[in-house]
Amino acid sequence: MTIIINVFGTEFSLKQPITLDLESPTLRDVLAALQRHHEGAWRSILKEDLSLQEGCVVLVNGRNIASLEKLETKIRDGDEITFTVLVAGG
Amino acid sequence: MKGICGKLLEIDLTSGKTKTLPVKKEHYEKYLGGRGLGIRLLYDMLPPKTDPLSPENLLFFLTGPLTGTYVTGSSKFVVVTKSPLTQGWCDSYSSGRISVELKKAGYDGLVIRGKSNQPCYLRMDGKGVEIRDAHFLWGKDSFETERMLREMEKDPNVGVSSIGPAGEKLVKIACINSDLYRQAGRGGVGAVMGSKNLKAIVVKGNKSVETFDRQAIVDLNRKNYQVALKSPVAQARMKFGTPLTLNVTHVGGILPTMNFRFGTWEKALEKIDSVGVYKSLKSHKACLSCFIHCSLVTEVSEGKYKGITLEGPEYETLGMFGSNQLIDCLPVIMQANILCDKLGIDTISAGNIIAFVMECFERELISSSQTEGLEIRFGDADASLAAVERMAMRQGFGDVLAEGVKSVAHYVGNGSERFAMHVKGLEFPAYEPRGAFGSGLSYAVSPRGACHRRAWPPAKEVLGGYPPYTIEGKAAMIKELYDENCVLHSLLVCDMPAKFIPMSLDVYSQYYHGASGESVSKEDFLKIADRIETLIRMFNNREGFTRKDDTLPYRTLNEPLPDGPAKGQSIGEENLNKMIDEYYALRGWDVSGTPTEATLRRHQL
8 A cells, every 4th residue: 555644844755655565554553664664754753652752743634643543543545644743823 | 010111102193292191000910911901992092983094093002011021922012903904803913123112112002093194104212202204205115114214213223113005095904014024914004004194113212121030031031942942843833934834734624725715735835835935945034032033034046036035925925825826936926925015915815805806707707897907817926916016006906905805895796705705804814714613713703803813723623633624612622722822912922932832821921920020820811811802802892793793704604615634514604603602602702792791790891
């Protein structure tokens, strides 16, 4: 499966496709696979234990996982996962 | 009580007389300063139903109890008046050296009434104020005005606020400019200044602001600076500024696109988002008295607009002149930004109005025969820039645009009010409420009209854990956000350090003690905010506003969003009404939005 990764922080990357050898994974599975096998800007936000740096959140298809199923959120082929710092205002 | 001067300077431009207006200590205790003091004074001093552009309207420039101290983010001021755009309460915020200089001149602010019989500007220092002839400035843009005044003063550190030609011509979205790139943008405060024939205010103070415990403030700054250095949120903000917000609103499906028809725009990416703006970066800059240098100084390096440099563009301008008009060329947006700043109009309202006209052309509700040949279509950069100039100068069809989107919809007719994106006449800022229902409530109940500064719901509904497309808990969420921001806007500090370092109201309680010597807890601050918001409600009610004005455009309520994560969502009238009922109840207002007797007693109003 291929997922799309965005990272919005001091490190920044946009629309990075990552191919993962997973079937019907949860977000937890995806994050673990990212940590084990892939390099990317998300490492500035995602800690070794799969927790996030303070002030950072993960969105799946634009939705904060806290309003979905958190780390148990099901991830499908083509889903967009965004690691972002909290922004406010404009 | 330290940190305040305890008085305003009142200037009557009709008679030319000035006097000191003492402010009761009780007012600072019950309303703090800034927004809070502004509503207390406007409510007490402005006769009901005053025409906003008449000499009788009052124009306040107010500071807060932390202004002029070392508190980070404290060089803010607020312009308070009755808005010519909404006919209601208006508080418009800006950074600028004038805030600090006012305090150093010995005043917590200015109140300006009357109308000069000829163009004038105010020149104020520690000795007093002079009303000076401004014929030589009239007609000049606000950048030129500021440069000329600074040159005359031979002092780069004077505070200068001015209006451009739009303010002179009473354009109802006219802003007040300070330090070139900072605007009190919203609600037409520049038109009120222009209606008084007042072109500019120059202030140079000669005193220092006395604080209760200066060292405590310095120590808090040191501590919070260390926190900021370790905070990825603060670091990202300092690196990318507000354009980073565009990437988040696009992903979250709340980026206004094609006059708030869509919620995402892929073409914005790497062109007019944080990546695009970062490519044009020359340097970072901080406001006076702030260690969060979140302003980006940018420059166009090639092409038709080569050489344009500015502080910005900020997210709101990128959204309203970019995705909302389908313009993906950053130099064009920078040119629009600089035009708006120089001519003196609000980029949010201007971008919104132009996008509305673009949709009118697309739907063939208007033709170039009605617009003196100006055909404004989505994606047409030249037409957008031409519309800015005509609007700001009231040239031809620009005279219609200058009245605001609500008025333009009335001019166009044919059902166009269904997609005129405003509340109470103030144009929507750059957040699509169908993708975050709390934003809808926030816009609807905002006393100054569709406002992004009373609350920033995407922090909870896109980035926080609140489900975005439900109404449950949203009234409480909005009240909490409103009250927190009301405290910040009454202490008159920037929202940003509070959000990004982050610093809680407990921290501001400590800062406030350092400045004033007064002990006010977070809970006490929030009670004060509740009082302030209720008094603002009473002001608008007195001016004739009712619950019917707390509403949203047809599009937001009824048209499903066609794209993005919020695809299929619309807020619906019933949902909005439920949220409003809950919000009123939490404030202690009855179902019509009138504060109850018990609420008035609770707030000692």
